[in-house]
Each structure stands twice: as structure tokens, then as C-alpha cells.
Amino acid sequence: MTTFTTPVSSPHIHGPNHVSRVMAEVIFALLPAVAVYHWLFGWGVLLNIVLVTLGAVIAEGLILRLRRRPVVPAITDLSAVVTALLLAIALPPLAPWWLPFIGGAFAIIFAKQLYGGLGYNPFNPAMIGYVALLISFPVEMTTWLAPSYLQPPPLDLMATLTYALQGALPPGITLDALTAATPLDLQRTRIGVEQPIDLQHAATPLFAGNSHSSALWLQLAILSGGLWLLWRRIISWHVPVAMLGTLALLALLFHLIDSSYPGPLFHISSGAALLGAFFIATDPVSGATSERGRLLFGAGVGVFAFVIRSWGGYPDAIAFSVLLMNMAAPTIDYYTQPRVYGHVRSD
């Protein structure tokens, strides 16, 4: 669909591309992952999405009012919803209500609007929100549910709501019964005692991951969404390929030297590696823009992710890796300008 645009200056026609369409496609691409996540962990996932979105959109509206900027175009561009969705699926599925709400609001206020709103934020807002919560509320942020079929009686919608609002679990259920250590947690604790990770744990859900191989479905759902974005040309291949490639290469190298390090398959299918590669590191606003720059940016995220996972203080590292590379993005862009037509390379 070609549309005619404002007649200030040529061109006078415009292609079908639009910010809200881009955002809607990203949301669409995340739906399979949300569905599988819900199937694995129950209602807490959807509750998180609703609460983060509320926090994000309310914060966006309020700040825009304070800044005397038009509210409706900014909210209908759906960028706040994308931020909220990415943050929500990074949170533990059973959380008190204020955790996701604060996360959403913090991400929008501090990581987006205070920098000037859409397009001006140097850091990925969803990752800032995640890191802020992780540092401020470490207990709540690391209490991960075991997938529903491992829990004695899965929590229904009412029980989830009750826990989220009042912090109370149904009688006879303890939090310990519902939660489990994640494979990346295990990897961290076991490398020290030189116990190789069982590949059984390789298939793991997001950010923390859990110990059942059918969580592979979650990773497949994310991968399919990512491939959809590639096919729709919403994202380019440079960042995912560079990031996953670097991560896999480093993992392979260390695995070959010392087999107590898990192999490339484990790293790629664990935690938020795929989500990061296709949905987070590809955020255009806070990333590098030139083609070579995107390759460098993705490779940097891969290196940091491997380093922090292997030797850092946190089990997963995608958020920190992306934020670290966000800082480097302007410099990367400056040094990776393409050779302009009619110029010789040396300049």
C-alpha cells in the first residue's frame, strides 16, 4: 500500500512501513513464546504481562502529560507495550503484583522518557527494568517456579492472583515445593566441583530456565518468532547470527579445552540466549545501526554473555551483556560507517 504524504518536499509517496506496524509485528512474533510460557508455568505469566503493561503504559501517559507532549500517538505506537512484553516474560512467573508493575513503570520512566522518549534512549528499557528489579529485589527475582507438571497441584488463576496480591499460597503448598533451581544455576554451582552438566538440563526456559526438556518448546517458540521477524525484515540477520555464533564458538572452545564447561548447544538453548539474540539485542534504538556495526554489536553481546555466565556473579547475563554493548553502540557506529559511493575506502 502506497500512501501520499505531506507535501513539504519529495518524496510524495510513502511505503507501507510504520512504527506501530513494526511494533505490532514484534508483539505478534512474541505470541507463540507467551503461549508456551503460559502452558509451562500457568497464569502467573499472563498476570505478569498485564501488570507490566499497565505499569508501562500508565507511566508513559503520565510522563508525556508532564512533558506536555501528545499522549495518544506515543501510546498507540505500541513501543511501550513491546517493552512491557519483553520485560514481563523475563520475570519469574509467580511474583507479587508490585514487582512487575514497578518494573514496567521504572523501565518507561527512567530508561525511556527521561532520555526523551521513543528513539532517544541509549539503553534497552526492558533490560534496564529487569536489572533494576534484579538488583533491588533479588529474592523475588530468583524465585522460579518449576514447570507446572512438576508442581504437586498446579496453581489455577485464582490461586495465582491470591499469591500475587496477598502473598499467600493455598493451604498445604509451600513455595519450596513449587520452585526449582534452574540449569544455569546448576551450571554455576557445579563448574566449581567439576561436575559436567547433564544434557538433560540443556533445554531450558528463559532468563533462568527450568529443569525439563519439554521447555525446549519455549525456545522453539522464541526461535520461530525470531525467524518470522527476519522474514518480515523487521530485524536483520546480523545481530542474531553474530551473537549466537560468538556465544557458540566460545562455548565450543572452552568445552573442548575443559569438558566441565557446557557445550554450545547448552548455551544457545539456555536462558535468554535466543530471546536476546532475536528480540532484545536487535532493539534498533539502543543498538548499532550499520551492518558491520551490528555484527560487532552482536558479537560483543555474545562475548559478555559467555563471560558472565561462566565466571560472573549472575547465572544469566543477557540483560547485562546487552546493556554493556548499548554503551558501546555510538562508538561502534562511528567506526563502522560504510564506504560511501564514489569515495575510496581509506577515508
Place this chain on the structure above:
Amino acid sequence: MSRKLWPFHGGIHVDNDYKALSNTTPVQPAPLPAELILPLQQHIGAPAKPIVAVGDQVLKGQMIAAADGFVSAPIHAPTSGVISAIEPRPIPHSSGLMGNAIVIRSDGADRWIERPTSSDYRSLDPAQLREQIRDAGIVGLGGAGFPSFIKLNPGARTAVDTLILNGAECEPWISCDDRLMREQPQAIIGGARIMRYALQARETLIAVEDNKPEAIAALRQALHDVDAAGELELVVIPTRYPTGGEKQLIQVLTGREVPSGGLPLDAGIVCHNVATAASVERAINHGEPLISRYLTITGPAVTKPGNWEVLIGTPMAELLRLAGGAEEGQLLQGGPMMGVVMPSRAVPVVKTSNCLLLLPPAPTTPPHPCIRCGRCAEVCPVKLLPQQLYWHARAKDFDKVQDYHLFDCIECGCCAYVCPSQLPLVHYYRFAKSAIWAQEREKRAADLARQRHDQQQQRRAREQAEKAARAAKKRAALAADSDDAAATAKKAAIAAALARAKAKRAAATPENTDNLTAAQQAAIDAVDARRRTAQPVTPPQDPT
């Protein structure tokens, strides 16, 4: 027959090019207008100089304004009539400014001036050919309007390796070149051969986008009929905007790049539009100057889109009526990607007008902020970073925009077309370019003023220094007077000189007391005696 082609970076594929609206019907002659307006500036370079006066009778094809300088082109009367005015009129420029124009009131007879008999171009030498082409007022008809004869001069510097005839016509909606290639392939080929001869080019390529199969077939047939020797080669190129841009076309056909700030000639290449070739053929083989052209009139606000052969100078309003154009709407000259908004419908068609595009009034939507998605950089055929240019242009950081090679931008509009935030990117670049030009003009003026000021300061300083030096010399001379040894000699010399002077003066002028008669002497003595005895005389009292 298939030739290796190179890709160019980026570009866009427009879903629907709307060329079928106007390219299916034959070109019709537009009726003779009552009044023709011929701006003196229809080309790049100096405006032409009128050589007729108001009230003069002119014939069709008669030169009415001559080229003024080397980079300039003459203008001819498109029909017979009377010069009714030479005055500022609205011209087809987005500024809305007026430009000097010659206005002809048509007499309806459309009488030709006597045309020179044609001669075989091969009997002329290239310099003569160029002169005839210049005198026919031919300029690039693809849009730039550069005087064509200049681009037919290989010069001493470089040999022309390849002559390219541009029949790409990559902009959506426009189809006048398409119709010309279908209807007058022989004229294009004839012109191409003349140009090839003038340039002594090694090879000559006619490039047409593959979305014009009829034009390709017509040219192929004509080549088969006329060009048995195979002097020319028809090259079918993939349809992709802006492959018709000179630099992109050169890249597609030869894989070469025109150096930044340079000309195609620097790469051994010369490019001409197919319509220019056809007008060269008309000028050389038929003695007809450039007084008419094919023009597409189309757009969503036009009910009878098509192509017309129109006289240069025809007011656009009359042509829009011909095509059933709506009263409302935005009139563009050119295509939707690079076309220019016309300030009014009273402006005339000029040599470079290829399309009138009438757009319906469109609602204006405010753009979103840039999300740095980088689509603009993916489609930029020059491999610029349009969003960086945008940020710096917005911040008026004109040094930075030049670091990002603003002046290599060809303003094709691909970046703005794909921008999800719908930012008017090209508008920002034009703004930055004109601001930089203005700054440079100011800087030049300031430099000149500073230079003058500096020179004045220097002159004053020099004068003061000279004055001081003179004073010092004088002081030194006076000081030297008191020096004893030299001084006595000097004093003696001065005394001697004074004595000499006195003697000279005495010798030269006798006093009136010399040579007195006895009576005079007696009178003087008597007076002297009285004076000695008399009381001293008191001065008279002042009466007041």
C-alpha cells in the same frame, strides 16, 4: 546478447508504479495554446539573453533568446506569433519565485521559419555538430537540463569509453520516455548514433528497465532495421528505483563508480536521456530546434491520464484541463519520488518537464520519532547513513553532516519512502545543504571583508612605520648636529653657504638705495637730519 550487470546498493521496489494508467494510449498532440510563456532559465547555467523585443513578429523555430556564455542554452519560439511581453512570470520552481520570461501570443498559423537543409552528420566534424546541437537549444530532457552540447565534448582530458542512453525511467507514474521509445525508436537510435559520432565513444548502450517490454521490443526491432553494423547495444536492466539515476545506471552497466564530486566523464562515461537523443536527431537531421516534448499527465486526481506532445511554454493549467485534472489537489512536476511542488498552475511547461502529477489533497500526519531502525541505510543507493544525517541536520551540526557525506546525497527519497516514522528526511537534507551553501556564501563575503580590512590595516601600519622612520631619520640628523668634529665642519660649511647665498642675493637684486641720483641722496640726508633732531614719535592713540 546478455551482458554482465552489477547491482547497486539499496534502492526500493515500489509495489505499484501506476505507469499503466498513462502508457497504454498513444501520444496525442496538445492543442496550440493562445499564450506561451518561455522562461529564460530552463537549463543549468546562465539564463538565455532575449534577442527579440516586445511587438516583434516571430516564426515557429525562430531563436528568441541566445545562449549567454558557455554553460547556457538558447530558446526558440514554439509557434508563430507576436512577442507580447518580456517580464517576470511564475516559473516551475518550488520557491514560488518569478523568473524572467518571453511571452508569445500565438497567431494560430503555426508557421515555421525556414529550416536548414539536413546534411549527413558524418560529413560534419564533431565541433560543428556540437555547435548545431547548442544552437538548437537542446538540454538534458531527463530532468537536470544541462546543456547537451557540453556533454558531447569528450575534451582533451579523457577518452569516452561508453556512451549510455538512459531509458530506465524508474520513477513511478511517469511514462513519457516509455511512449517515446515505443513510438520513435528510430529517432532515439538516430540521435544515439550522432552522439556516438560526436563523442567518438567506444561503445554505446541503451538501457531500459525490464518493466517496459513494449519499448524494449520496439527498440530491438528498430535496431535490427537501422543499426545493421551493431554500433549500439540494447541492455535490459532490472526494475529497481533509482536505477535511472545517472550514478546508479553507470554502476549497473559498468560496475564503475563516479568519484565523489566528479563527473561520469571522470569514469570515461557520458550519459544522455533517450528523449535528448531523439531531439538531437530532430535538430541534426531535420533542422528543428527543441520546441516541444513528450509529457505525462497523470495522478489520482486526473480522470484522463496519458501522454501528450506539448509545446514548451504551454501553461500547465491548460494541460490539466486536457487530462481532466481536478480543481483541488497538489500539482507536482516530475514523479512522486523526486517531483517538485508547483507554486501555481499558471506556470508553463519547460524543457525539463517530464510529468505533471496531480495528487489529491492529503491529510498531514505528524511524523514519529526516529527509532534508528536503519531501513534508510539499507535502501540508500549511495550507502550513506541517512539517520545520522538526519540527527545532525536536525541539530544544525553542519560540520557533522558533511563528515557523513551529505553532499553525496542524490535526494532520491528512498530513505523517506521506507522510514517507519515517516520523517521527511530529504527535506532535512535539502535544508542542511542550503544552510551550508548560505554559510559558505557568508563566509566568502566575510573573508573578503576581512581581507579588505586586513589590507587596510596593513597599509595604515606601513604608512605609520614610514612616517616614524622619516621622523627618526630627522631626529638622527638633528642629533648629529651637536657632534663636535663633524659639527664645526658642518657649521663652517653652513656659514659659507649662507655667505654664498647672501652674496648671490646681493649680486642678484640691487637695493633701491644703490645708484641714487644727487638730488635723491640730498633729500634722504635731509630727512635723516630731521629725524635725528625730532622728538621720538609716540604712536597715535587708538581713537577708541
